[in-house]
Amino acid sequence: MDTKLLKQNEKYVIGVSGGPDSMFLLDNIYHSSELDINNFIVCLVNYQKREDSNHDEQIVVEYCQKRNIKLHVKKVTVQEYQQYQVLSHNFQRIARDLRYDLFCQISEKYHCQGVLIAHNLTDHIETYILQKQRNGIVEHYGLNQNSYYYSQMLGTKLNVFRIMLKITREEIIEYLLHQQVNYAIDSTNILAIYNRNIIRNEIQQINLQDMLLEIDQKNKENEQLKLIAKNYLIDNFGQISVPNFNVINNFKLQKIIIFNYFKNNNVVHLISHKKRRFLDEIIKELKSPKPNLILNINADYALIKSYDNVDIINNDLLKPTTIQISSKTNLPVKWQENTINWGTKNKHFFKITATQWPITITNDLLLLNKIIVNKMPLNRWFIKNKVSLLARKSYFVLDKNNHLIYANNLVSLKINEFINNTCLEKHNLFFFMIK
Known part of the structure; x- marks a missing residue:
């Protein structure tokens, strides 16, 4: 594991579900000679949607109690699901937001540097394949070792660390069996009901080394475009100038400029969960001959094109x-x-x-x-x-x-x-x- 990403004397949250990946992460940190387990707080979210979810929770509770590891368990209520349905009706999105919002709260409470997530090499490949299928704009192809999560509900930002991206699922299972660490299997992973799970069942046929080289090349190309987009915004004083934006003949570069424009204005969360055609719609509106246009982003914000200028504003001002x-x-x-x-x-x-x-x-x-x-x-x-x-x-x-x-x-x-x-x-x- 890439423990060099972590500071030895700082505190961190560990996201643990009871599954093999997170139990591997937890056990390795517990036995690490470089890290002190007393600097880590284990967080588990019981969504109470599966019959075996309490069993998963019990595995983590028993592990932490036996080793005197700090643990925080959250059982999600019906009311909390309803609260998060304001942001989305997609269960996977809701579950993720609930989980990461808990990490935000615990991280803030204990003054932690961020959260450790047990994503592995297989997750890294799966994410890249999904990104290719969606053909959207991404900050990083595959999973990044260090990224950020922004909570729409809490309005806070969380540092996310992934120190297992070079470890395969097979190595994880072999380790757990050898160390006799108990773990749970999420029964829904066996059923190909989500896109990621369909890919997970097919990924065994992929040459991982070839895929890693492809990801690396994609990220190099992406970094070059991000640098061009950064320089564009610097040259235009942080703004999008409609005339010189429309002469750019690289559609992907235009999307990255728009994405970074939102990011520079600290409102990237407004489009981070939008479907890719939303950026297409923005580009279409900027090319429109109409001098003045208002494009609603959501109930609170709008993108305004007015002659040569573009602005993101709160709808209350309109x-x-x-x-x-x-x-x-x-x-x-x-x-x-x-x-x-x-x-x-x-x-x-x-x-x-x-x-x-x-x-x-x-x-x-x-x-x-x-x-x-x-x-x-x-x-x-x-x-x-x-x-x-x-x-x-x-x-x-x-x-x-x-x-x-x-x-x-x-x-x-x-x-x-x-x-x-x-x-x-x-x-x-x-x-x-x-x-």
Whole structure:
């Protein structure tokens, strides 16, 4: 095992199911001369979906109790399954999220460096074959020795270590029999009911060395594309520029750029579980001649293409929002993510007179389209001046006569000369800040 990946005096979680792989991992760590078993916390999830799941749990409990190893067991309830069905209805995905979320919680509680997962060489090959079948974008072909898991439910990230990727299933079974370590067999693995299990039953016919060479070559090619994608985003200041993106003639490179764009914005989890055609749809929309498009990612986020620019935003920012402020309003008040407060003559964003009360702060296009700018409706002015969707959806301030008296900083320079913000009442001015 590649124990060099681990720090000797740090704590780690070990994911153990009672199966041969995880029992091999646990027993090797227990007998390791380089590692202290007292720095490890064993975690087991009993999904209570199989008749023999309690038997699997008992194997792990007896092993840990006999050797005084710290153990945390979680029995999944019906309510927890229902809670995770909000994210997915796929049982394998739900089971994985429940398992890794437990690892996150225990790792945080005991200040661990991450979790050890008992993936072996066979799992490494199986993963690569599935990746080829799906033909999607991956960070790494096969399994990576060190990767990260991001919890959508908890909003936390977990370091994942795989120190058994050079060990075959046959070596594991031989070791367990020789060491007389008890282990459980998952009865569902015998039934070819999942894609991975179908591959598992066929993998014996594959030349492993040839497959490992193929994986290595794929990862080298992938790293080259990832470097090109990284440099693209650096050259474009972390953004996707629609014109130069569309001249790229490598479809896979375009997908990797999009994936890394999401990753750089700390929202890669929004697309990590999407089907591969979702990236195809994004590329299709970016090539569309329409200047302004909104592509919903999920209920909370959207990808916006506006002329030459691309943005990922929270959908709340797109919702029409309007508030009215009078001279009797108790400030400060909130407008979306902004705070409206009184200002001073020396520090202010805009000023009004007593005759302009009440003022309205809005991004509602139905209200804004009544405004005339340079002898044309505001919506036509937006189009003529190629104002981005985000700028259109940001705040505008109107007086009681629906005159535009202030605009957000995304359009203020362009529109400032058309703002009806005269200051005839020199001694009766009110100063506001929006921040």
